[in-house]
Amino acid sequence: MIFCKSRRSAERTLENIIPFIEGKLFLKVNRKKTSVAHISKAKYLGYAFYRYRGKCRYRVHPKSVAKMKDKIRELTKRSNGWGNEYRAMKLTQFVRGWVNYFSLADMKGLLRETDEWLRHKIRTIYWKQWKKVKTKFKELKKLGVEEEKAWICANMRNGNWYCGGYFVLQTAFNNKKLRELGYPTFTEFYLKVCEN
Numbered sequence: 001m002i003f004c005k006s007r008r009s010a011e012r013t014l015e016n017i018i019p020f021i022e023g024k025l026f027l028k029v030n031r032k033k034t035s036v037a038h039i040s041k042a043k044y045l046g047y048a049f050y051r052y053r054g055k056c057r058y059r060v061h062p063k064s065v066a067k068m069k070d071k072i073r074e075l076t077k078r079s080n081g082w083g084n085e086y087r088a089m090k091l092t093q094f095v096r097g098w099v100n101y102f103s104l105a106d107m108k109g110l111l112r113e114t115d116e117w118l119r120h121k122i123r124t125i126y127w128k129q130w131k132k133v134k135t136k137f138k139e140l141k142k143l144g145v146e147e148e149k150a151w152i153c154a155n156m157r158n159g160n161w162y163c164g165g166y167f168v169l170q171t172a173f174n175n176k177k178l179r180e181l182g183y184p185t186f187t188e189f190y191l192k193v194c195e196n
Helices: 007-023 062-075 084-101 108-130 133-142 147-154 160-164 167-172 175-180 186-195
Strands: 047-052 055-060
Touching: 055 062, 062 084, 062 108, 084 108, 084 186, 108 133, 108 160, 108 167, 108 175, 108 186, 133 147, 133 167, 147 167
Parallel strands: none
Antiparallel strands: 047 055
16 A cells, blocks of 8 residues: 555655556555555455544454444354354354454444344344243243243234344343353453553
C-alpha cells in the first residue's frame, strides 16, 4: 500500500511504480487488485482505514465482519450434531483467534453488538433443544426463573428466534451464566488483548 496526499499524486505514483516493480524487481503486479482509492475505501488483510484527528486508524472491514458472522452461523448450526460444551469450545477458539488477529482495530462498538447477537443465538440454540413445554418449564426453573414466568415462557408459541430474545430467557441466560457454560464474548478477549 502506497499512501499519497492527493488522487493526482497517487495516479502518478501508480503509473511510475508498476514499471519499477515489474522491470527492476521482477515481481508480477495483479492489475485487477491494483487501484487508486481513497483511504476509506481501501481493504488490506481484512482491515479498513479511516482518519481521526489527522491520524490514520484501523477498523475491521465490512467484508471481514460479514465473514466472521458467517463463521459464527456455521459454528452455531444445530445440524452439525455438536454438544453444547464442544460448541462453546469451538466458539472460544474462533473468537480468541479473530480478536487476536484484529486487535489493532478500533472495534469496541462492533464487538458489543456482535456479543449481543451471539448471546441471542446461544439462547435460541438452548430453546430449540428443549423442544417440549415440560422440558422448557423444567430447564427455566433450573436456571432460577420463577415458576409462573417459567410456565408462561414455556408455553409461548412464537418462533425460536423471537423466544431467544424474550426477557425471561435473557435473565436466565445472563452474561454470568453463559460464562459459566463456557461461552466466550468478543469484548472480554478484546479488553484482555488491549491491556497487554
